[in-house]
Amino acid sequence: MFSFENVGVRYGLGGEVLRDVTFDLQPGSMHFLTGSSGAGKTTLLKLLYLAHRPSRGVVNMFGQDMADVTRAELPRLRRRVGVVFQDFRLFDHLSAFENIAMPLRISGVPKAQIKTDVEELMSWVGLEDRLKAKPPTLSGGEKQRVAIARAIINKPELLLADEPTGNVDPEMAHRLMHLFVELNSLGATTVIASHDEALVEEIGAPVLRLEKGELEVLPGGKARSEPSL
């Protein structure tokens, strides 16, 4: 469903940030993306959430060669991808409810349906009493859950998270990681960039390990009973 073949990315005239990256993501699979700082994790995620085009190689998403996808077609595809950014990227002037509702409003979902869906999801992520709270008044864990809720409200086929546990305490990190496992079990192909070796080990999903722009695919570990790669 999602495949990269000999993908390379360079910015301007600089050297390649990603080199000959090749991997497949099967529908409903879960992967961790690891690597040291500057290894190219963010660039790889950008390719996955269609914010960047490769300099070379073939990226196939949703059964389409991205080289053939025009700029005008990108919004339709992006609605099928949910992204949780490391810095949350919430709209600080909007309430938690409005932030989570934004993807539905963009898609033109009726107002009544938006209210039902958002309230239900906020309840599921434990934010039912924070509907009107604005991001600056939320804790790190609450912001992260708002960001996750916004990423999944449109029922994405591909869910990406960039260091989702980087800004929260270990207990919250543990809870959030299990939330992603639950989301993955609902059918979303999931890729989580993380530095947290212990959590990666605990969940046991296959790992896409980047080092100096080159990718290595490691099989799933002990804790995850059904690695999907």
Place this chain on the structure above:
Amino acid sequence: MKDIVSSLLHRRLDFLSHEARTDALLPWVISVMMFLSCLAVAASLSVHSGLAQWSEGLESRVSIQVLSADVDENERLSEDALKMLLATPGIRSASIVASQEVLDLVSPWLGDVSNIAGLPLPTLIDVELANAGAVDLSALSIRLSAISDSIKLDNHQAWMRQLLDFATMIKWAAAGIVLLILMSTIAIVIFGCRAGLATHRVSIEIMHQLGAEDSLIAREFDQRYLMHGLKGGVAGLVLALTVLYVSASFVADLGQGMLASVAPSGQVLAALIGLPVVAAVITMLTARITVRRSLLDML
């Protein structure tokens, strides 16, 4: 046009923060621009309509001057000319202007000349035509000259032409001023828009990531800049109308004449009221083009 109406009707997504307002000064700038535009347009239209009214009144009137060295002959020639004029088809009325009125006419330039003996003042005959083209004025002039070379017909064309040239110059000057203001406004809106795009770049990236099309993002800017244009336009118009009406009340105290038309007429007022709408639409279209072009540079 369909896009503009769509921009106005759709509910805003409100993803642009109100705190990072790099374009907060734009309504003020537009109000100043609108103020200057209104004054230029009002001046042009007022001079134009004032002169049009004046020339309309004068086109159906001519003056006959009788200036002979001998006072008795002057009186006789005036009577002969008057008889001939009254017998001419197309002339509604003709009358000799009283000598006191002639003195009053020259008094603004010469002062009180009633006691100056021997001052060669002409006898004037005021002629009203049935309409502007009712009489062949060239033929009438020849017939008057046939009575005496001392009788001259003045159809006001020479100085009327100068006044109309002046009005045309005022009109083009005003158009030039409005054009310069328009270009300056567009440049300012473009700068404001680019600054706004830079400020809201992250928000725009998020919206793109959430699957928003360029049109949806641009619509937010359309609506914001339309409101900037309307606010600035209305403020500038109110200020300009205040200045015009206050000026008009001062001018009214000075007496009648060309300056009496400083107060906007109904037609001028209608044109001025339309200006804020024009300003708002131009502001919105400028923002729309700037934003859409900039969005194309993003993936």
